[in-house]
Amino acid sequence: MEMQQVRYFVSLAQTLNFTRAAEQCNVSQPALTRAIQQLEHELGGPLFHRERNNTHLSELGRMMLPYLETVYASTLAAKDAAKSAKKIENVTMTLGAMCTIGPQLIADLIVRFQAEHPDVEVRVIDGEASAMIEKLEKGDLHLSIVGVPDELPDTLHQVPVFNERFVIVIPRNHPWAEKNAIRVAELNGEPYVGRTNCEVFQMVTQDFARRGVTTKKVFSSPRDEWVQKMIKAGLGFGFFPEYCVTDPDLIVRPLIEPGYSRTIYLATVRGRPHSPAIGAFVREARRHTWPSLESSSQD
Numbered sequence: 001m002e003m004q005q006v007r008y009f010v011s012l013a014q015t016l017n018f019t020r021a022a023e024q025c026n027v028s029q030p031a032l033t034r035a036i037q038q039l040e041h042e043l044g045g046p047l048f049h050r051e052r053n054n055t056h057l058s059e060l061g062r063m064m065l066p067y068l069e070t071v072y073a074s075t076l077a078a079k080d081a082a083k084s085a086k087k088i089e090n091v092t093m094t095l096g097a098m099c100t101i102g103p104q105l106i107a108d109l110i111v112r113f114q115a116e117h118p119d120v121e122v123r124v125i126d127g128e129a130s131a132m133i134e135k136l137e138k139g140d141l142h143l144s145i146v147g148v149p150d151e152l153p154d155t156l157h158q159v160p161v162f163n164e165r166f167v168i169v170i171p172r173n174h175p176w177a178e179k180n181a182i183r184v185a186e187l188n189g190e191p192y193v194g195r196t197n198c199e200v201f202q203m204v205t206q207d208f209a210r211r212g213v214t215t216k217k218v219f220s221s222p223r224d225e226w227v228q229k230m231i232k233a234g235l236g237f238g239f240f241p242e243y244c245v246t247d248p249d250l251i252v253r254p255l256i257e258p259g260y261s262r263t264i265y266l267a268t269v270r271g272r273p274h275s276p277a278i279g280a281f282v283r284e285a286r287r288h289t290w291p292s293l294e295s296s297s298q299d
Contacts, residue, residue, distance in 0.1 A: 001039065001042055002035075003071075003072075003075055004025075004035060005035045005036070005038060005039040006039075006068050006071050006072050006075075007025060007072060008021065008025055008027075008032050008035045008036060008039075009036060009039055009047065009064075009068055010065075010068060010069055010072045011024045011025050012032070012036060012048065012055075013057060013061065013065050013069075016048075016055045016056060016057075017055060018032060018033060018055065036048070043060065043064060044060075045058070045060045046058045046060065046061070047060055047061035047064060048061055091119070091120055091121070091275060091277050092120070092121040092122075092123055093120055093121070093122050093123065093142050093143075093275075093277050093278060093281060094123045094124075094125060094140070094141050094142050095110075095122060095123065095124050095125070095141065095142065095143060095144065095145070095281075096124075096125050096126070096127070096132040096135055096136060096141040096143070096144030096145065096146065097124055097125070097126045097132070097144070097145050097146075098126070098127070098128070098129050098132055098144075098145060098146045098147065098199070098264075099126040099127055099128060099197050099222075100129075100195070100197055100198065100199060100224075100241055100244060101126075101145055101241075101243075101244070101264065102241075102243050102244040102245075102246060104243070104246070105162075105243055105290075105291070106124075106145060108288070109284065109285060109288045110122050110124075112284060112288070113280070113281055113284045116280070116284070117277065117280060120277050120280075125140075125141065128197055128199070129146050129147065129148045129199045130148075132144045132146045133146060133148075133152070133153065133156070133267075136156065136267060136268075136269060137153070137155060137156075137269060139269075139272075142268070142274065142275075142278050143266060143267060143268045143278060143281065143282070144266075144267050145161070145264060145265070145266055145267075146264070146265060146267055147199075147262045147263055147264040147265055148199055149199060149200050149203045149262070152265060152267060154270070155269060155270055156265075156267040156268065156269060156270060157267065157268050157269070157270040158265040158266075158267050159265060159266040159267075159282065159285065159286065160263050160264070160265050161264055161265065161266050161285060161288070161290050162263075162264050162290035162291050163261055163262070163263050163264075164241045164242050164243055164261060164262055164263075164264060164291070165241075165242050165254065165255075165259060165260065165261040166200065166204075166239060166240065166241055166242070166255055166259075166260040166261065166262070167239075167240055167241075167242045167245070167252050167253060167254055167255055168182040168187075168237055168238070168239065168252075168253045168254075168255050169228070169231050169237065169238035169239070169240050169245055169250050169251070169252055169253075170231065170237050170238075170250070170251045170253065171231060171232050171233070171234050171249075171250065171251065172249060172250075172251055173234070174234075174237070174251065176237075176251075176253060177251045179253060180253070180254075181253055181254040181255070181256045182253045182254070182255055182256070183255075183256055183257045184208065184211060184213055184255065184256075184257055184258060185211070185213060185257070187208070187213055187215055187237070188212070188213045188214060188215070189214065189215070189216065190215055190216065190236065190237055191215070191216050191217075191218045191235065191236030191237070192215040192216060192217045192218065192236050192237060192238075192239070193217075193218065193219045193220070193227050193230045193231050193235050193236040193237065193238045194217050194219065194220035194221075194227070194238075194239075195220070195221070195222075195224060195227050195238070195239070195240065196220050196221060196222045197222050198239070199262075200260065200262065204239070204260055207258075216236075218235055218236050219235055219236065224240075224244060224246070225246070225247075228245070228246065228247045228250060229247075231250060232247060232249055232250060239255070240252075241262065242291075243291055266282065266285050268282070
């Protein structure tokens, strides 16, 4: 069954006149008639009863009409969607964001992009770094903001967007609040409130061990707001990416000797064709003012 046969059938079912249906479809009447006959042959019976001044649907034609109307309408909708995608209209862009990246880091970017492209819906999906990379490679995401301790896969095109250091987070009444920075050696034996989604935890823990530093994990949660509340309550110190600390009542101090940082990338699948909306978002991300590693932490 060809789409032009479906189109001719729907037009003829609406007009019940071969001449008018041929005019609507911009074909000759013999061409329309042949197409209908071919369709009847494929479906196994007449779709119309042809009388001198009375063309009407057969029983099979009435049965097929809602199905073929749906096929035709879906085809038109698909063509419209394709045209919209080319014009960056009425499309959805799915952005992956590593769950350890604070929403405030990308909120302004999304607002600016949406202001320039109001017909694009931006859908954000968050999760662990490995899950974001997997979804991106499978095609479940169009692009992702992600960073891992090791190098990202070669299958991904990577645009570095910002650097972020890891910091120590403490309550205001903590003895370390008077310090300008916290040395790694000072963490030895201290109670630690952990973020279970920390992608550098294993690497940093191993480095601590090589330096003879161990901490006492007293609480952990995948939700950063829970971790920050426990730190605020005095349960222990936290180890956070600098821009993920959202509670203004917490004290943030750089971790030194050594310090740890991460690079965050805007990643797409290398060589995969992308819609104009994706290209527009990448361009906006390149122009966006991201935080820099040199920015200082404030109380």
